[in-house]
Amino acid sequence: MMLALDIDQWKHSLGRWEDDATTAGLLARRLAVAATAEHLRAGHDVVIGQYLARTAFIEELEQLADRCGAKFCEFVLDIDEATLADRLRIRGVAPDRPEHAVNNRYVGPDDAARLVTSLLALRSSRPGAVWIDARGRLADTVAAVRSLLAGPEAARP
Numbered sequence: 001m002m003l004a005l006d007i008d009q010w011k012h013s014l015g016r017w018e019d020d021a022t023t024a025g026l027l028a029r030r031l032a033v034a035a036t037a038e039h040l041r042a043g044h045d046v047v048i049g050q051y052l053a054r055t056a057f058i059e060e061l062e063q064l065a066d067r068c069g070a071k072f073c074e075f076v077l078d079i080d081e082a083t084l085a086d087r088l089r090i091r092g093v094a095p096d097r098p099e100h101a102v103n104n105r106y107v108g109p110d111d112a113a114r115l116v117t118s119l120l121a122l123r124s125s126r127p128g129a130v131w132i133d134a135r136g137r138l139a140d141t142v143a144a145v146r147s148l149l150a151g152p153e154a155a156r157p
Contacts, residue, residue: 002045007032008099029057033064040068053118055125075145076122077134085112 010028011017017024036046052058058074065072079087089109095101107115122129130148134141 001039001042002047003035003039005032005035005046005048006099007048007050008103009097012099012102033060036061037064037068040065040070045070051115053115053122055122058126073149074126074129075148076119076126076129076131077141078119078131079116079134081112081116083135084116085109088112 007025007028010031011021011024014024014027032048036048039046048061050057062072062074086109088104088107088111091100092104092108095104123131132141132144132148
C-alpha cells in the first residue's frame with residue numbers, strides 16, 4: 001500500500017494550473033501533505049520523488065513524518081551536468097509521461113548546470129540526506145534506493 005506521490009502530476013491535474021503555475025504548485029504541495037498525512041496515519045509508506053533545491057518543503061515533510069511516528073528518509077539523486085543535459089534532451093524528444101511533456105516547456109538541457117548547482121547547498125543544509133549516484137541506469141538507482149530503505153535489518157533471516 002505504499003503511495004508513490006508525484007506532485008507535478010497533481011499540479012498538472014488542477015484546472016487552469018498554467019494561469020498561475022506558482023499557486024498551483026503550492027496547492028499541489030498542500031494536497032500532497034494532506035494525502036501523505038492520511039496515508040502515514042493509516043500505517044503505510046509514502047514516497048515523494050521531487051526536485052527540491054530549497055529546504056522548506058523537505059522540512060515540512062520531515063516534521064509531518066515525525067508527527068505521524070513515521071521514519072523520514074531523504075535521498076538526493078546526484079548527477080553531473082552532462083548526464084542531466086543528455087537526459088533532458090532525450091526527455092524533450094520523447095517524453096514518457098504527460099507531465100514531462102509539460103515540464104519540457106520550462107526546463108531543458110541548457111538548464112542542467114543551474115539545476116546541478118542548485119542542489120549543492122543541500123550538502124551542508126541537509127547533512128542527514130543520503131546522496132545516491134544517479135549517473136547510471138535507472139534500475140541501478142532504484143536498486144540503490146531500495147537497498148538503503150531496507151537497511152541492515154533486511155539482511156537478517
